[in-house]
Amino acid sequence: MDIVTSRSTNIEASNILVGLPDVGLVGTIAVSYVIEKLKMKELGYIDSPIFPPMVIIKESVVKNPVRIYGKDNIIAIISDLPLFQSLINPFFESFVGWVKKLRPRTIIGITGLPTQDRMQVSKPEVVGISTTPATRELLDKAGVKLLSDGVFVGTYAGLVRECSTQNVPSTTLLAQSYLNFPDPAASLEALSVVNKILNIDIDLKQLEEEAERIKISTRELMLLTERALKEGQRLREGRAQVIYR
Amino acid sequence: MGKDDTVEIIKELDKRIQRMMKDPLESSTLFEFLYDAERKELVPLTQINETYDEVIVKFDLPCVRKEDIFLKCTDDVLTVKARMMKSCKLTPLHSNKELEFERFRKSIRLPVLVNANNSKAAFKNGVLEIRLQKKSHQNEVIMQ
Numbered sequence A: 001m002d003i004v005t006s007r008s009t010n011i012e013a014s015n016i017l018v019g020l021p022d023v024g025l026v027g028t029i030a031v032s033y034v035i036e037k038l039k040m041k042e043l044g045y046i047d048s049p050i051f052p053p054m055v056i057i058k059e060s061v062v063k064n065p066v067r068i069y070g071k072d073n074i075i076a077i078i079s080d081l082p083l084f085q086s087l088i089n090p091f092f093e094s095f096v097g098w099v100k101k102l103r104p105r106t107i108i109g110i111t112g113l114p115t116q117d118r119m120q121v122s123k124p125e126v127v128g129i130s131t132t133p134a135t136r137e138l139l140d141k142a143g144v145k146l147l148s149d150g151v152f153v154g155t156y157a158g159l160v161r162e163c164s165t166q167n168v169p170s171t172t173l174l175a176q177s178y179l180n181f182p183d184p185a186a187s188l189e190a191l192s193v194v195n196k197i198l199n200i201d202i203d204l205k206q207l208e209e210e211a212e213r214i215k216i217s218t219r220e221l222m223l224l225t226e227r228a229l230k231e232g233q234r235l236r237e238g239r240a241q242v243i244y245r
Numbered sequence B: 001m002g003k004d005d006t007v008e009i010i011k012e013l014d015k016r017i018q019r020m021m022k023d024p025l026e027s028s029t030l031f032e033f034l035y036d037a038e039r040k041e042l043v044p045l046t047q048i049n050e051t052y053d054e055v056i057v058k059f060d061l062p063c064v065r066k067e068d069i070f071l072k073c074t075d076d077v078l079t080v081k082a083r084m085m086k087s088c089k090l091t092p093l094h095s096n097k098e099l100e101f102e103r104f105r106k107s108i109r110l111p112v113l114v115n116a117n118n119s120k121a122a123f124k125n126g127v128l129e130i131r132l133q134k135k136s137h138q139n140e141v142i143m144q
Helices: A023-037 A085-100 A133-141 A155-165 A184-198 A205-209 A211-217 A219-237 B003-022
Strands: A002-005 A015-019 A041-047 A056-058 A061-063 A066-071 A074-079 A106-114 A126-130 A170-177 B046-050 B054-060 B064-073 B077-090 B099-109 B114-124 B127-134
Touching: A002 A085, A015 A023, A015 A184, A023 A074, A023 A106, A023 A170, A023 A184, A023 A205, A023 A219, A041 A085, A085 A155, A085 A219, A106 A133, A106 A155, A106 A184, A126 A133, A126 A184, A133 A170, A133 A184, A155 A170, A170 A184, A184 A205, A184 A211, A205 A211, A211 A219, A211 B077, B003 B077, B003 B099, B046 B099, B054 B099, B064 B114, B064 B127, B077 B127
Parallel strands: A015 A074, A015 A106, A106 A170
Antiparallel strands: A002 A041, A041 A066, A056 A061, A066 A074, A126 A170, B046 B054, B054 B127, B064 B077, B077 B099, B114 B127
8 A cells, every 4th residue: 555645745743534435424524524624735645556446537637536635733534435345454554554653643533323213313423432541531521422332343443443453542433324325414413523622613514504415416426335335244244253251 | 016117117227228238338337327317317325124014215315305205106116206406417427527417216126015005204304214014914823
């Protein structure tokens, strides 16, 4: 995995936001919004021979699907490519190894928590997973309940596992959301927590106003992400489950 | 299943086959099924779940009002049509043209037979949920 940054940029950041396509595209929508609102600068990209052959074209400029943005003490990672099962471990092994050298205060992963009765939920709740006592304290100060027991699977489980293995402080925020419908309302609640953790004040009004438009414009990415989610589910069902106490 | 619904489904399948046969390199099998450019229609994202006695179908219908949704259900086919509050413009991933869309439309074959008369629908924050009672053919078995 190659992590390429602009030579003229000396990246120093204490907070890393990660928004990869996953449940409800909650992380993608949230981190895209932060990049736009803070007018973050593109610093580089992540590439690998095992990524599918794909580029994004924005206003006639060719861009890699997995990009790094930054401003002040915040770095944001965004992807137009969902991580299929075979990509998750190598991606996060390289990514977390690179981030570790930056000595961050925390990596903040944002994703959705699939909720069957999501239609009845007017204000999605946000819960958190942390890998160190310091990040547990951050969540506590932000008033976020920690996930106490359970099994966490999928793309962001790869991030949590690698951060735990490499002893890198990380916080993963999970907002109640639809599994396979883009859910900007869940992204909004997750960003309310990000504002508290980072002690910033990103205005979320525009996200609320543009929610319907965002749901339409992210349909194709949601469909592609649903395939990645189903692939992961199929592979997990094929393995024997071992449970012990 | 009504004759009109069968005809609609067959027409839709025929169109898709024609598109794929025309030029295989042009067909993006995944994304082409998200819209119909000729009719200016988007195909809504869909979720289907089953419980013991219900089939629950959800459609994602952003930019739509409740009064502009039209639902039709037979024993095994559910059809939704919904007009958007205003048309939207999108450039699909595998197309280089900006396309305009005005409505959503989809017909799905249900996994089991249902009793269409006992169905309920709710629409909230752009998501339509339809709950359909499964047709029961079970007879009680008496223990001796």
